[in-house]
Amino acid sequence: MSQDSPRLLALIQAERAHLADGPSGSGDTWLKLSADVAAGVPAPFELPWSAVPSTLGAYSLVAVGVSVGTSAVLIAAGIWWAAHAPGPELPPPPPPTPAPQVASSSTSTAVPAPVSPPRPKAPPPRRLAPKGVPPPVVPPSPPPPPASTPEPGTLLQELRLLKKAQAHLKQEQLEAARLVLEEHARRFPKGQVAEERQALQSITLCKLGRPEGRDAARAFLLAYPTSPQAPRVRRDCLDE
Amino acid sequence: MTLEQVYQDHQAFVWRSVQRLGIPSAHADDAVHDVFLVVARRLAEFRSDSQLRTWLFAIALRVAQRYRRTQARQHRKAEALRSATEARVESSGEERRVAADLLHHLLSTLSEDRRAVFILIELEGLTAPEVAEAFRLKLPTVYSKLRAARQDLEQAIRREEARAEREVG
Structure with missing residues (x-):
């Protein structure tokens, strides 16, 4: 359905080609993610799960929780602090009623509901298993001696x-x-x-x-x- | 549906999206991490993989919004602009990177809603009805936003070209 000008089309094609190979550091990202998830590091913000927007841009979202900078610190110190934080490690889920929230940003975007419609079709350039992503399955056998790059x-x-x-x-x-x-x-x-x-x-x-x-x-x-x-x-x- | 499955299937999509939403490539992995940290918390409540990508995209939008609020936005724009005006796009990897940076810079000039529609439809290949349903928009509204996004981008390209010509000449 593209009706883009040649200039815009060229940019789009070059951009797609540039990103086609996927992230090169995805293995490291997965390592860090799995570690943080296992350690209970809180998400950088609370997702207003039940806040179903009526339109894109019509619903303002508020950033609940810590700032990006704070989250970076939390992530860096995640394992320890998550383990030692008193009380529940994660903030409670959002209330069931969709309370409209006001963002500081003038341009805000609603988060769609996590249920319903048709499955989006696959994009043209896409790699399901980019290189560098370690297998996510936890090996059941006793672990080998520690290697420089652990699984x-x-x-x-x-x-x-x-x-x-x-x-x-x-x-x-x-x-x-x-x-x-x-x-x-x-x-x-x-x-x-x-x-x-x-x-x-x-x-x-x-x-x-x-x-x-x-x-x-x-x-x-x-x-x-x-x-x-x-x-x-x-x-x-x-x-x- | 496990976090590992979602990550493996969609991390490339999220990685592309956060960059298209204005996060520099050097910080893209961190942004992907943040997106999936949110996913990890809420995945158990996600009963179906339908609309999963638009949900992920919405989380990526939030991550990008937070990033933009806290990072040196002007600096990034200046860097992207400088890259764009210093290079001539042909076909090499470096030139594609420059083109990608330029497009991402141009995308950053769009309003949030137009940019989201443009990315999902033009760059990720979703259909307009899919976007309309995911974001509870009327189909004509999606087309309208897409059309407006294209026009905005065309104007932005012309501005960048004029600026580059001034700087060269």
């Missing part, structure tokens, strides 16, 4: 253990937390979240009243002096 499934397994330990810790099930962390250390001695594990181990041991807790905390602070976990380790173990 996302391995990372997910790590994060599940870390979350489990964190849940035990929150419920003051300290011995259970310690055992889970030991399992992580045994299976992923140099894993992607080894830093977070060591912090949790220090805190758990300190809360258990074990003398090695303070030693572990000092070792952790020596190894990761600028870690975002460092303040909590200092507070919980060294009374600083």
Whole structure:
């Protein structure tokens, strides 16, 4: 249905060709995404799910939640902060009534309802499985020794253990937390979240009243002096 | 429908869309991440894959809006313009990149609704009825917005060409 001028058409064709290969860093993006999802990192904004627009542009949307900058910080520190945030890790779902919301932007766009009509047809240039995207299936077998580029499934397994330990810790099930962390250390001695594990181990041991807790905390602070976990380790173990 | 499936099937679409919505290619992966972080939270409530792409696109719109509000928009426009006026588009990869940057810059001059309609129909190949249904628009309205978007783009191209000629001459 294109009625574009030759100039515009040339631009469109060149742009499509440029983007046809898809993202080159999608593997990294998936790794980060799967890690953040597993760690419960909140979405950068709350989607007004039930706010069904009547028209494009007729409905203003408000950015609920943290700013992009804040979300970047949250993502960067996601694993740890999500695990340690008090209370629910994710904001509650939006209310069921579609309350119109006012955006600061003059140009706003409504979010369509997530249900109904016909499936959009596939676009011309499209790759379903771009290179660099690791297989999303979590391997069921025990993980291999840590490699320089870990599989996302391995990372997910790590994060599940870390979350489990964190849940035990929150419920003051300290011995259970310690055992889970030991399992992580045994299976992923140099894993992607080894830093977070060591912090949790220090805190758990300190809360258990074990003398090695303070030693572990000092070792952790020596190894990761600028870690975002460092303040909590200092507070919980060294009374600083 | 799992997050992995949605990601694998649609991440390229989201990646293209966020760039077309004004996010520089250097930040596109981060934007894709943010889009799917939202998806991850709400996917369980999504019962069907019908309209999935327009839903993803709407989330991408929100991510792009937030980006534009917080980033140096003028800087990006200046960069895109400079790229556009410095190069002559032929067929190489670099030239295609320049053309893509120029088109994305031109798209950024459109109103949000016209840009969304143009991207989905002209660049992603959705039909006007699909867009109309997804966004609860009347079909003539979709055609009207598409037509207006084309006219806006044509005018923007003419302005850019005139500016480039002034700078060269």
